[in-house]
Amino acid sequence: MRKAILEERIEAFPVESDKACAFSDALDFPESKMVCNELNICEYIRTTHQRLHELASTLFYLMTRKHYKSAYIIYNEVREFSERLLNLIGVLYFNAHIDRVQTFKNYIHHRIPELEHSFIAVLDIHSMKQINTFYNPKLGDRVIALVEHTLNTVYREHQRTMIYTKGVGGDFYLYFEESGIEEIEEVFRDIEREMQNRIADDPSLPVFNLKKGVIAVSPPFSLDKEDIRSVFIYLKERLKNADSPLFLISKRDQEEMLHWINNHYAHITHLKQLLDEDHVEIFLQPISRIHNPDNIHAFEVLARIREKEDYIPAGSFIDLLIDLQLIHRLDRLILDRIVHYRDVIPLFTSKLFINVSAHTLLYKEYVQELIDAIRGPLVGTEIILELTEQVLLDNLGLIVKLHEEHGLIFAIDDFGTGYSSLQTVINLAEKGIIQYLKFDGSLTQSMEESKSTKRIIQIASKMSHSLGLESIIECVETEKQRRELQEYGIEYAQGYFIGRPQSVEAWHMIRKEKGYL
Secondary structure, three states: OHHHHHOOOHHHOOOOOHHHOHHHHHHOOHHHHHHHHOOOOHHHHHHHHHHHHHHHHHHHHHHHOOOHHHHHHHHHHHHHHHHHHHHHHHHHHHHHHHOHHHHHHHHHHHHHHHOOOEEEEEEEEOOHHHHHHHOOHHHHHHHHHHHHHHHHHHHHHHOOOEEEEEOOOOEEEEEEEOOOHHHHHHHHHHHHHHHHHHHHOOOOOOOOOEEEEEEEEOOOOOOOHHHOHHHHHHHHHHHHOOOOOEEEOOHHHHHHHHHHHHHHHHHHHHHHHHHHOOOEEEEEEEEEEOOEEEEEEEEEEEEEEEEOOEEEEHHHOHHHHHHOOOHHHHHHHHHHHHHHOOOOHHHOOOEEEEEOOHHHHOOHHHHHHHHHHHHOOOOOOEEEEEEEHHHHHHOHHHHHHHHHHHOOEEEEEEEOOOOOOHHHHHHHHHOOOEEEEEEOHHHHHHOOOOHHHHHHHHHHHHHHHHOOOEEEEOOOOOHHHHHHHHHOOOOEEOOOOOOOOEEHHHHHHHHHHOOOO
Protein backbone atom coordinates (compact mmCIF):
# COMPACT_ATOMS: atom_id res chain seq x y z
CA MET A 1 0.00 0.00 0.00
CA ARG A 2 2.78 2.38 0.97
CA LYS A 3 4.64 1.70 -2.27
CA ALA A 4 1.51 2.35 -4.36
CA ILE A 5 0.92 5.67 -2.55
CA LEU A 6 4.53 6.89 -2.81
CA GLU A 7 4.78 6.02 -6.50
CA GLU A 8 1.35 7.60 -7.11
CA ARG A 9 0.15 4.41 -8.77
CA ILE A 10 -3.12 3.96 -6.96
CA GLU A 11 -4.12 1.25 -9.45
CA ALA A 12 -1.41 -0.93 -7.80
CA PHE A 13 -3.09 -0.57 -4.39
CA PRO A 14 -3.81 -4.13 -3.09
CA VAL A 15 -7.54 -4.22 -2.39
CA GLU A 16 -9.17 -7.55 -1.50
CA SER A 17 -11.69 -8.87 0.98
CA ASP A 18 -10.52 -10.40 4.21
CA LYS A 19 -12.05 -13.73 3.18
CA ALA A 20 -9.92 -13.85 0.03
CA CYS A 21 -6.75 -13.01 1.93
CA ALA A 22 -4.10 -15.71 2.41
CA PHE A 23 -4.00 -14.81 6.11
CA SER A 24 -7.65 -15.84 6.53
CA ASP A 25 -6.85 -19.10 4.79
CA ALA A 26 -3.90 -19.68 7.13
CA LEU A 27 -6.10 -19.03 10.18
CA ASP A 28 -7.92 -22.26 9.35
CA PHE A 29 -4.71 -24.31 9.51
CA PRO A 30 -4.50 -26.53 12.62
CA GLU A 31 -1.22 -24.83 13.57
CA SER A 32 -2.91 -21.41 13.68
CA LYS A 33 -5.90 -22.71 15.60
CA MET A 34 -3.58 -24.42 18.09
CA VAL A 35 -1.57 -21.24 18.70
CA CYS A 36 -4.51 -18.85 19.13
CA ASN A 37 -6.62 -21.41 20.99
CA GLU A 38 -4.04 -21.49 23.79
CA LEU A 39 -5.19 -18.00 24.92
CA ASN A 40 -8.70 -18.37 23.47
CA ILE A 41 -8.43 -15.38 21.15
CA CYS A 42 -8.90 -16.94 17.72
CA GLU A 43 -12.05 -14.90 17.08
CA TYR A 44 -10.34 -11.69 18.19
CA ILE A 45 -7.59 -12.25 15.62
CA ARG A 46 -10.19 -12.79 12.91
CA THR A 47 -12.08 -9.61 13.75
CA THR A 48 -8.85 -7.60 14.00
CA HIS A 49 -7.79 -8.90 10.60
CA GLN A 50 -11.22 -8.13 9.18
CA ARG A 51 -11.02 -4.60 10.56
CA LEU A 52 -7.62 -4.17 8.94
CA HIS A 53 -9.10 -4.99 5.52
CA GLU A 54 -12.00 -2.61 6.09
CA LEU A 55 -9.58 0.20 6.94
CA ALA A 56 -7.49 -0.60 3.87
CA SER A 57 -10.59 -0.40 1.66
CA THR A 58 -11.50 2.95 3.23
CA LEU A 59 -7.96 4.20 2.64
CA PHE A 60 -8.18 3.16 -1.03
CA TYR A 61 -11.50 4.96 -1.44
CA LEU A 62 -10.14 8.17 0.14
CA MET A 63 -7.00 8.05 -2.00
CA THR A 64 -9.00 7.70 -5.22
CA ARG A 65 -11.10 10.70 -4.16
CA LYS A 66 -7.91 12.58 -3.21
CA HIS A 67 -9.09 13.16 0.35
CA TYR A 68 -5.48 13.04 1.49
CA LYS A 69 -5.95 14.47 4.97
CA SER A 70 -8.55 11.88 5.89
CA ALA A 71 -6.53 9.21 4.07
CA TYR A 72 -3.48 10.00 6.21
CA ILE A 73 -5.52 9.50 9.38
CA ILE A 74 -6.83 6.15 8.11
CA TYR A 75 -3.32 5.17 6.97
CA ASN A 76 -2.06 5.58 10.53
CA GLU A 77 -4.94 3.44 11.77
CA VAL A 78 -3.98 0.75 9.24
CA ARG A 79 -0.40 0.85 10.55
CA GLU A 80 -1.62 0.69 14.14
CA PHE A 81 -3.91 -2.31 13.50
CA SER A 82 -1.23 -4.04 11.45
CA GLU A 83 1.39 -3.63 14.19
CA ARG A 84 -1.11 -4.70 16.83
CA LEU A 85 -1.92 -7.85 14.88
CA LEU A 86 1.75 -8.71 14.26
CA ASN A 87 2.68 -8.09 17.89
CA LEU A 88 -0.22 -10.25 19.04
CA ILE A 89 0.86 -13.10 16.75
CA GLY A 90 4.40 -12.78 18.12
CA VAL A 91 3.13 -13.02 21.70
CA LEU A 92 0.94 -16.01 20.79
CA TYR A 93 3.81 -17.94 19.24
CA PHE A 94 6.12 -17.10 22.11
CA ASN A 95 3.51 -18.32 24.60
CA ALA A 96 2.75 -21.45 22.59
CA HIS A 97 6.39 -22.39 22.14
CA ILE A 98 7.44 -21.95 25.77
CA ASP A 99 6.12 -25.49 26.14
CA ARG A 100 5.02 -26.54 22.67
CA VAL A 101 4.39 -30.15 23.68
CA GLN A 102 1.91 -29.01 26.32
CA THR A 103 0.29 -26.58 23.85
CA PHE A 104 0.02 -29.46 21.38
CA LYS A 105 -1.62 -31.74 23.96
CA ASN A 106 -4.04 -28.99 25.01
CA TYR A 107 -5.11 -28.49 21.41
CA ILE A 108 -5.70 -32.20 20.80
CA HIS A 109 -7.80 -32.37 23.98
CA HIS A 110 -9.81 -29.37 22.73
CA ARG A 111 -10.33 -30.70 19.18
CA ILE A 112 -11.18 -34.38 19.68
CA PRO A 113 -14.77 -33.73 20.93
CA GLU A 114 -15.39 -31.32 18.02
CA LEU A 115 -14.48 -33.75 15.24
CA GLU A 116 -16.19 -36.90 14.05
CA HIS A 117 -12.79 -38.54 13.87
CA SER A 118 -9.14 -37.55 13.99
CA PHE A 119 -5.81 -39.32 14.31
CA ILE A 120 -2.86 -39.17 16.71
CA ALA A 121 0.48 -40.42 15.41
CA VAL A 122 3.97 -40.99 16.74
CA LEU A 123 7.26 -41.08 14.86
CA ASP A 124 9.86 -42.83 16.98
CA ILE A 125 13.56 -43.00 16.16
CA HIS A 126 13.63 -46.52 17.49
CA SER A 127 17.41 -46.86 17.43
CA MET A 128 18.10 -43.63 19.33
CA LYS A 129 19.39 -45.35 22.45
CA GLN A 130 21.80 -47.49 20.44
CA ILE A 131 23.05 -44.46 18.50
CA ASN A 132 23.84 -42.59 21.71
CA THR A 133 25.38 -45.71 23.19
CA PHE A 134 27.62 -46.82 20.36
CA TYR A 135 28.28 -43.52 18.63
CA ASN A 136 27.88 -40.17 20.40
CA PRO A 137 25.18 -37.62 21.28
CA LYS A 138 26.33 -35.20 18.57
CA LEU A 139 25.65 -37.85 15.95
CA GLY A 140 22.35 -38.58 17.67
CA ASP A 141 21.47 -34.88 17.48
CA ARG A 142 22.19 -34.94 13.75
CA VAL A 143 19.82 -37.87 13.29
CA ILE A 144 17.07 -36.02 15.20
CA ALA A 145 17.73 -32.85 13.18
CA LEU A 146 17.49 -34.81 9.92
CA VAL A 147 14.12 -36.28 10.91
CA GLU A 148 12.90 -32.86 12.07
CA HIS A 149 13.91 -31.16 8.82
CA THR A 150 12.31 -34.00 6.87
CA LEU A 151 9.07 -33.68 8.81
CA ASN A 152 9.04 -29.90 8.42
CA THR A 153 9.44 -30.20 4.65
CA VAL A 154 6.60 -32.71 4.37
CA TYR A 155 4.46 -30.70 6.79
CA ARG A 156 4.46 -27.66 4.50
CA GLU A 157 2.60 -29.74 1.90
CA HIS A 158 0.02 -31.00 4.42
CA GLN A 159 -0.39 -28.17 6.91
CA ARG A 160 -4.09 -27.77 6.16
CA THR A 161 -4.81 -31.05 7.91
CA MET A 162 -1.94 -31.78 10.30
CA ILE A 163 0.29 -30.36 13.02
CA TYR A 164 3.31 -31.82 14.75
CA THR A 165 5.70 -31.21 17.59
CA LYS A 166 9.02 -32.63 18.68
CA GLY A 167 8.62 -34.78 21.75
CA VAL A 168 11.35 -36.15 24.00
CA GLY A 169 14.45 -37.93 22.76
CA GLY A 170 13.80 -39.26 19.30
CA ASP A 171 10.00 -38.81 19.34
CA PHE A 172 7.75 -36.66 17.17
CA TYR A 173 4.01 -36.36 17.77
CA LEU A 174 1.50 -35.68 14.97
CA TYR A 175 -2.19 -34.89 14.89
CA PHE A 176 -4.38 -35.20 11.78
CA GLU A 177 -7.84 -33.66 11.48
CA GLU A 178 -10.23 -33.69 8.53
CA SER A 179 -8.03 -36.44 7.10
CA GLY A 180 -8.45 -40.00 5.96
CA ILE A 181 -6.11 -42.95 6.24
CA GLU A 182 -5.12 -42.50 2.61
CA GLU A 183 -3.76 -39.02 3.30
CA ILE A 184 -1.88 -40.21 6.41
CA GLU A 185 -0.36 -43.03 4.36
CA GLU A 186 0.71 -40.43 1.80
CA VAL A 187 2.32 -38.34 4.56
CA PHE A 188 4.22 -41.37 5.83
CA ARG A 189 5.40 -42.21 2.29
CA ASP A 190 6.52 -38.61 1.76
CA ILE A 191 8.42 -38.67 5.06
CA GLU A 192 10.19 -41.90 4.14
CA ARG A 193 11.08 -40.69 0.64
CA GLU A 194 12.34 -37.30 1.82
CA MET A 195 14.29 -38.87 4.67
CA GLN A 196 16.02 -41.39 2.40
CA ASN A 197 17.04 -38.58 0.07
CA ARG A 198 18.60 -36.69 2.96
CA ILE A 199 20.35 -39.82 4.26
CA ALA A 200 21.82 -40.41 0.79
CA ASP A 201 23.36 -36.93 0.96
CA ASP A 202 25.02 -37.69 4.30
CA PRO A 203 26.53 -41.21 4.27
CA SER A 204 28.34 -40.56 7.59
CA LEU A 205 25.07 -40.96 9.49
CA PRO A 206 24.50 -44.25 11.34
CA VAL A 207 21.76 -46.65 10.31
CA PHE A 208 18.54 -45.88 12.17
CA ASN A 209 14.91 -46.92 12.10
CA LEU A 210 12.04 -44.42 12.11
CA LYS A 211 8.92 -46.22 13.29
CA LYS A 212 5.48 -44.77 12.56
CA GLY A 213 2.27 -45.50 14.40
CA VAL A 214 -1.18 -43.92 14.23
CA ILE A 215 -4.44 -44.44 16.10
CA ALA A 216 -7.91 -43.13 15.34
CA VAL A 217 -9.66 -41.19 18.11
CA SER A 218 -13.27 -40.14 18.12
CA PRO A 219 -15.94 -39.10 20.62
CA PRO A 220 -16.81 -40.22 23.23
CA PHE A 221 -13.04 -40.71 23.63
CA SER A 222 -12.29 -38.85 26.85
CA LEU A 223 -9.04 -38.08 28.65
CA ASP A 224 -7.87 -35.12 30.68
CA LYS A 225 -5.60 -32.79 28.74
CA GLU A 226 -2.68 -33.80 30.95
CA ASP A 227 -3.28 -37.42 30.00
CA ILE A 228 -3.06 -37.11 26.22
CA ARG A 229 0.60 -37.99 26.69
CA SER A 230 -0.56 -41.51 27.55
CA VAL A 231 -1.66 -41.96 23.94
CA PHE A 232 1.90 -41.22 22.80
CA ILE A 233 3.26 -43.69 25.36
CA TYR A 234 0.79 -46.33 24.24
CA LEU A 235 1.74 -45.95 20.57
CA LYS A 236 5.43 -46.20 21.43
CA GLU A 237 4.79 -49.36 23.43
CA ARG A 238 2.83 -50.91 20.54
CA LEU A 239 5.58 -49.96 18.08
CA LYS A 240 8.22 -51.84 20.05
CA ASN A 241 7.00 -55.20 18.79
CA ALA A 242 5.05 -54.24 15.68
CA ASP A 243 5.77 -53.61 12.03
CA SER A 244 5.86 -50.00 10.92
CA PRO A 245 3.76 -48.21 9.88
CA LEU A 246 1.20 -49.35 12.43
CA PHE A 247 -2.43 -48.34 11.84
CA LEU A 248 -4.88 -48.72 14.72
CA ILE A 249 -8.10 -47.41 13.24
CA SER A 250 -10.94 -49.60 14.46
CA LYS A 251 -13.27 -49.01 17.38
CA ARG A 252 -11.74 -52.07 19.02
CA ASP A 253 -8.26 -50.53 18.71
CA GLN A 254 -9.47 -47.44 20.54
CA GLU A 255 -11.11 -49.55 23.26
CA GLU A 256 -7.92 -51.56 23.76
CA MET A 257 -5.94 -48.34 24.08
CA LEU A 258 -8.33 -46.94 26.69
CA HIS A 259 -8.09 -50.21 28.62
CA TRP A 260 -4.27 -50.01 28.53
CA ILE A 261 -4.32 -46.37 29.62
CA ASN A 262 -6.62 -47.16 32.53
CA ASN A 263 -4.26 -49.93 33.67
CA HIS A 264 -1.27 -47.65 33.12
CA TYR A 265 -2.78 -44.99 35.36
CA ALA A 266 -3.76 -47.55 37.93
CA HIS A 267 -0.10 -48.61 38.01
CA ILE A 268 1.04 -44.98 38.29
CA THR A 269 -1.47 -44.27 41.05
CA HIS A 270 -0.38 -47.38 42.92
CA LEU A 271 3.30 -46.44 42.53
CA LYS A 272 2.65 -42.91 43.81
CA GLN A 273 0.74 -44.35 46.75
CA LEU A 274 3.65 -46.64 47.63
CA LEU A 275 5.98 -43.63 47.55
CA ASP A 276 3.56 -41.54 49.62
CA GLU A 277 3.36 -44.32 52.21
CA ASP A 278 7.15 -44.66 52.27
CA HIS A 279 7.33 -48.24 51.03
CA VAL A 280 10.87 -47.68 49.78
CA GLU A 281 13.53 -50.02 51.09
CA ILE A 282 17.24 -50.28 50.31
CA PHE A 283 19.17 -53.40 49.40
CA LEU A 284 22.95 -53.56 49.33
CA GLN A 285 25.12 -55.32 46.77
CA PRO A 286 28.79 -55.88 47.59
CA ILE A 287 31.76 -54.57 45.60
CA SER A 288 34.79 -56.77 46.37
CA ARG A 289 38.46 -56.80 45.56
CA ILE A 290 38.63 -58.97 42.48
CA HIS A 291 41.48 -61.15 43.77
CA ASN A 292 39.51 -61.93 46.95
CA PRO A 293 35.69 -61.91 46.67
CA ASP A 294 35.33 -62.15 50.46
CA ASN A 295 37.20 -58.87 50.87
CA ILE A 296 34.30 -56.46 50.49
CA HIS A 297 35.45 -52.97 49.60
CA ALA A 298 32.04 -51.23 49.53
CA PHE A 299 28.34 -51.72 48.92
CA GLU A 300 26.12 -50.23 46.25
CA VAL A 301 22.74 -49.01 47.50
CA LEU A 302 19.86 -50.31 45.36
CA ALA A 303 16.25 -49.19 45.60
CA ARG A 304 13.36 -51.57 46.18
CA ILE A 305 9.68 -50.89 46.78
CA ARG A 306 7.82 -53.06 49.27
CA GLU A 307 4.54 -54.46 48.02
CA LYS A 308 2.92 -56.76 50.57
CA GLU A 309 5.51 -59.53 51.11
CA ASP A 310 7.50 -58.85 47.94
CA TYR A 311 10.03 -56.27 46.79
CA ILE A 312 9.77 -54.63 43.38
CA PRO A 313 13.24 -54.17 41.79
CA ALA A 314 14.29 -50.74 40.58
CA GLY A 315 14.24 -51.74 36.92
CA SER A 316 10.46 -52.04 37.09
CA PHE A 317 9.82 -48.44 38.08
CA ILE A 318 12.89 -46.21 37.60
CA ASP A 319 12.11 -45.19 34.00
CA LEU A 320 8.49 -44.47 34.91
CA LEU A 321 9.51 -42.28 37.86
CA ILE A 322 11.92 -40.38 35.62
CA ASP A 323 9.17 -39.90 33.04
CA LEU A 324 6.76 -38.68 35.75
CA GLN A 325 9.49 -36.40 37.18
CA LEU A 326 9.20 -38.18 40.53
CA ILE A 327 12.73 -39.57 40.64
CA HIS A 328 13.82 -36.92 43.16
CA ARG A 329 11.23 -38.26 45.61
CA LEU A 330 12.68 -41.75 45.33
CA ASP A 331 16.23 -40.44 45.79
CA ARG A 332 15.21 -38.56 48.94
CA LEU A 333 13.48 -41.64 50.35
CA ILE A 334 16.61 -43.72 49.66
CA LEU A 335 18.70 -41.18 51.55
CA ASP A 336 16.22 -41.32 54.43
CA ARG A 337 16.57 -45.13 54.57
CA ILE A 338 20.36 -44.90 54.62
CA VAL A 339 20.17 -42.48 57.53
CA HIS A 340 17.66 -44.83 59.20
CA TYR A 341 20.34 -47.56 59.22
CA ARG A 342 23.12 -45.21 60.39
CA ASP A 343 23.89 -47.41 63.40
CA VAL A 344 23.89 -50.73 61.51
CA ILE A 345 25.62 -50.03 58.18
CA PRO A 346 28.93 -48.83 59.76
CA LEU A 347 29.21 -52.19 61.53
CA PHE A 348 30.11 -53.94 58.26
CA THR A 349 31.13 -51.21 55.75
CA SER A 350 32.51 -47.70 55.67
CA LYS A 351 31.81 -46.99 52.00
CA LEU A 352 28.53 -46.69 50.06
CA PHE A 353 27.89 -46.10 46.37
CA ILE A 354 24.59 -44.30 45.74
CA ASN A 355 22.89 -43.79 42.37
CA VAL A 356 21.50 -40.27 42.08
CA SER A 357 19.79 -38.73 39.08
CA ALA A 358 21.02 -35.44 37.67
CA HIS A 359 17.44 -34.19 38.03
CA THR A 360 17.65 -34.76 41.79
CA LEU A 361 20.98 -32.94 42.11
CA LEU A 362 19.25 -29.83 40.77
CA TYR A 363 17.11 -29.76 43.91
CA LYS A 364 18.86 -27.61 46.49
CA GLU A 365 16.82 -29.28 49.23
CA TYR A 366 18.19 -32.72 48.34
CA VAL A 367 21.77 -31.49 48.12
CA GLN A 368 21.44 -29.84 51.53
CA GLU A 369 19.91 -33.00 53.04
CA LEU A 370 22.74 -35.06 51.54
CA ILE A 371 25.43 -32.73 52.91
CA ASP A 372 23.75 -32.61 56.33
CA ALA A 373 23.61 -36.42 56.39
CA ILE A 374 27.27 -36.83 55.36
CA ARG A 375 28.40 -34.36 58.01
CA GLY A 376 25.94 -35.63 60.61
CA PRO A 377 24.47 -39.12 61.05
CA LEU A 378 26.57 -40.63 58.23
CA VAL A 379 29.85 -39.13 59.35
CA GLY A 380 32.56 -41.76 59.00
CA THR A 381 30.79 -43.41 56.06
CA GLU A 382 32.26 -42.45 52.70
CA ILE A 383 29.55 -41.67 50.14
CA ILE A 384 30.31 -41.97 46.42
CA LEU A 385 27.63 -40.74 44.02
CA GLU A 386 27.22 -42.78 40.84
CA LEU A 387 26.30 -41.01 37.61
CA THR A 388 26.33 -42.44 34.10
CA GLU A 389 29.04 -40.92 31.95
CA GLN A 390 26.52 -39.15 29.71
CA VAL A 391 24.63 -37.62 32.65
CA LEU A 392 27.91 -36.55 34.21
CA LEU A 393 29.14 -34.89 31.04
CA ASP A 394 25.77 -33.22 30.35
CA ASN A 395 25.83 -31.70 33.85
CA LEU A 396 29.55 -31.02 34.13
CA GLY A 397 29.21 -27.53 35.62
CA LEU A 398 26.89 -28.77 38.35
CA ILE A 399 29.17 -31.70 39.21
CA VAL A 400 32.26 -29.49 39.50
CA LYS A 401 30.33 -27.01 41.66
CA LEU A 402 29.09 -29.74 44.04
CA HIS A 403 32.64 -31.03 44.45
CA GLU A 404 34.17 -27.62 44.99
CA GLU A 405 31.49 -26.39 47.40
CA HIS A 406 30.69 -29.60 49.27
CA GLY A 407 33.48 -32.06 48.53
CA LEU A 408 31.18 -34.61 46.90
CA ILE A 409 32.93 -37.51 45.14
CA PHE A 410 31.59 -39.22 42.03
CA ALA A 411 31.96 -42.49 40.16
CA ILE A 412 31.27 -42.80 36.44
CA ASP A 413 28.74 -45.61 36.06
CA ASP A 414 28.22 -47.78 32.95
CA PHE A 415 31.57 -46.59 31.59
CA GLY A 416 32.38 -47.97 28.16
CA THR A 417 28.88 -47.97 26.66
CA GLY A 418 28.23 -44.28 26.13
CA TYR A 419 30.15 -41.38 24.71
CA SER A 420 32.60 -39.48 26.81
CA SER A 421 35.24 -36.86 26.24
CA LEU A 422 38.47 -38.46 27.41
CA GLN A 423 39.93 -35.04 28.13
CA THR A 424 36.99 -34.25 30.41
CA VAL A 425 37.44 -37.55 32.28
CA ILE A 426 41.16 -36.73 32.68
CA ASN A 427 40.36 -33.27 34.05
CA LEU A 428 37.80 -34.64 36.50
CA ALA A 429 40.24 -37.32 37.67
CA GLU A 430 43.05 -34.81 38.17
CA LYS A 431 40.77 -32.61 40.27
CA GLY A 432 39.72 -35.59 42.39
CA ILE A 433 36.08 -35.17 41.40
CA ILE A 434 35.83 -38.76 40.17
CA GLN A 435 37.65 -41.62 41.89
CA TYR A 436 36.08 -44.69 40.27
CA LEU A 437 35.25 -45.96 36.80
CA LYS A 438 32.50 -48.60 36.83
CA PHE A 439 32.58 -50.63 33.64
CA ASP A 440 29.20 -51.68 32.32
CA GLY A 441 28.16 -55.30 32.87
CA SER A 442 27.54 -55.78 29.15
CA LEU A 443 31.33 -55.87 28.72
CA THR A 444 31.56 -58.78 31.16
CA GLN A 445 28.73 -60.63 29.47
CA SER A 446 30.15 -60.30 25.96
CA MET A 447 33.87 -60.75 26.57
CA GLU A 448 33.80 -64.55 26.17
CA GLU A 449 32.52 -64.21 22.59
CA SER A 450 34.43 -61.07 21.65
CA LYS A 451 38.18 -60.53 21.53
CA SER A 452 37.50 -56.84 20.89
CA THR A 453 35.62 -56.57 24.18
CA LYS A 454 38.53 -58.15 26.03
CA ARG A 455 40.87 -55.66 24.42
CA ILE A 456 38.58 -52.78 25.39
CA ILE A 457 38.56 -53.95 29.03
CA GLN A 458 42.36 -54.20 29.07
CA ILE A 459 42.81 -50.74 27.57
CA ALA A 460 40.18 -49.19 29.85
CA SER A 461 41.81 -50.80 32.90
CA LYS A 462 45.23 -49.39 31.98
CA MET A 463 43.70 -45.98 31.34
CA SER A 464 42.00 -46.09 34.73
CA HIS A 465 45.32 -46.88 36.47
CA SER A 466 47.16 -44.14 34.58
CA LEU A 467 44.58 -41.59 35.75
CA GLY A 468 44.82 -42.73 39.37
CA LEU A 469 41.28 -44.08 39.26
CA GLU A 470 40.04 -47.37 40.67
CA SER A 471 38.21 -49.72 38.32
CA ILE A 472 35.04 -51.67 39.08
CA ILE A 473 33.32 -54.05 36.68
CA GLU A 474 29.72 -55.20 36.99
CA CYS A 475 27.87 -58.47 36.28
CA VAL A 476 30.65 -60.83 37.35
CA GLU A 477 28.78 -64.13 37.60
CA THR A 478 31.42 -66.87 37.32
CA GLU A 479 34.82 -67.75 38.73
CA LYS A 480 36.19 -67.87 35.18
CA GLN A 481 35.12 -64.27 34.56
CA ARG A 482 36.63 -63.16 37.86
CA ARG A 483 40.03 -64.74 37.09
CA GLU A 484 40.13 -63.35 33.56
CA LEU A 485 39.17 -59.84 34.66
CA GLN A 486 41.78 -59.96 37.38
CA GLU A 487 44.39 -60.72 34.70
CA TYR A 488 43.25 -57.62 32.81
CA GLY A 489 44.04 -55.44 35.80
CA ILE A 490 40.51 -54.76 37.04
CA GLU A 491 40.60 -54.01 40.77
CA TYR A 492 37.02 -54.53 41.97
CA ALA A 493 34.14 -56.76 40.95
CA GLN A 494 30.39 -56.62 41.43
CA GLY A 495 27.82 -59.22 40.45
CA TYR A 496 26.01 -62.35 41.59
CA PHE A 497 29.28 -64.29 41.91
CA ILE A 498 30.43 -61.69 44.46
CA GLY A 499 27.07 -61.34 46.17
CA ARG A 500 23.42 -60.74 45.44
CA PRO A 501 21.58 -57.61 46.63
CA GLN A 502 20.16 -58.19 50.12
CA SER A 503 18.65 -56.13 52.90
CA VAL A 504 20.78 -54.26 55.43
CA GLU A 505 19.73 -56.65 58.19
CA ALA A 506 20.63 -59.68 56.06
CA TRP A 507 24.12 -58.35 55.31
CA HIS A 508 24.66 -57.54 58.96
CA MET A 509 23.85 -61.15 59.89
CA ILE A 510 25.98 -62.59 57.04
CA ARG A 511 29.04 -60.59 58.02
CA LYS A 512 28.47 -61.45 61.68
CA GLU A 513 28.16 -65.18 60.99
CA LYS A 514 31.38 -65.12 58.96
CA GLY A 515 33.19 -63.57 61.88
CA TYR A 516 33.85 -60.19 60.29
CA LEU A 517 32.07 -58.35 63.13
